[in-house]
Amino acid sequence: MIKNRNLVFLGAPGAGKGTLAQMLCQEMKLAHISTGDILRNEIKNGTDLGKKANSYVTSGGLVPDDLVADMVGKRLLEKDCQNGFVLDGFPRTVNQADLLEKVLVKIGKKIEKVVYFEANEELLIKRLTARLLCKKCNTNFNTIFSPPIKKGICDKCGIELYQRPDDSLETAKDRLKIYNVQTAPLVPYYKKKNLLSVINAELSKEKSYPELIKVLS
Numbered sequence: 001m002i003k004n005r006n007l008v009f010l011g012a013p014g015a016g017k018g019t020l021a022q023m024l025c026q027e028m029k030l031a032h033i034s035t036g037d038i039l040r041n042e043i044k045n046g047t048d049l050g051k052k053a054n055s056y057v058t059s060g061g062l063v064p065d066d067l068v069a070d071m072v073g074k075r076l077l078e079k080d081c082q083n084g085f086v087l088d089g090f091p092r093t094v095n096q097a098d099l100l101e102k103v104l105v106k107i108g109k110k111i112e113k114v115v116y117f118e119a120n121e122e123l124l125i126k127r128l129t130a131r132l133l134c135k136k137c138n139t140n141f142n143t144i145f146s147p148p149i150k151k152g153i154c155d156k157c158g159i160e161l162y163q164r165p166d167d168s169l170e171t172a173k174d175r176l177k178i179y180n181v182q183t184a185p186l187v188p189y190y191k192k193k194n195l196l197s198v199i200n201a202e203l204s205k206e207k208s209y210p211e212l213i214k215v216l217s
């Protein structure tokens with residue numbers, strides 16, 4: 001059993017925090033919270049917050065931070081969060097973290113631990129650009145975790161694999177740049193609040209998972 005159950009997961013794209021969040025939530029019966037899911041649900045259900053958010057989405061703008069924070073607060077009051085939750089991908093900026101704190105005070109909850117998944121940039125880029133796809137059968141390969149038998153060729157169809165533009169080196173570098181400017185300042189932010197634990201995200205998920213359990217126990 002883990003002691004800390006109200007959690008924020010922090011880390012660069014490619015650090016693997018989503019995978020570990022999934023593993024943890026499944027085993028410990030925590031709610032896995034992503035703001036994308038919340039936003040889609042609120043809009044689909046036509047709630048007041050959803051209607052407000054939708055007006056930004058349809059005009060092609062970004063949903064303002066305070067609105068997202070309110071939606072997160074509402075989500076955390078749902079029954080499946082009573083046992084604990086993992087905020088995965090939120091907050092993404094210091095401003096969002098400040099707003100989250102205010103919302104948490106309002107709903108009488110507290111973040112108990114912020115887990116930072118640390119990995120060097122070279123490895124992150126390697127992971128982010130490792131995905132290859134087959135045009136014909138859509139099978140996903142990963143040059144690190146599940147490489148095709150013959151380099152660059154689909155196991156099933158024998159044709160050349162391709163890389164989605166989203167997985168290109170350029171996109172990976174852009175995503176990391178944005179992370180470094182907007183999100184990385186949350187590491188010292190939460191350290192100062194004595195909430196931060198660091199996990200070595202350069203290991204395989206089988207190796208980092210026990211490490212995660214240890215810091216939460």
Ligand SMILES: [Zn+2]
Pocket residue numbers: 134135136137138139154155156157158159
């Ligand atoms: Zn194929």
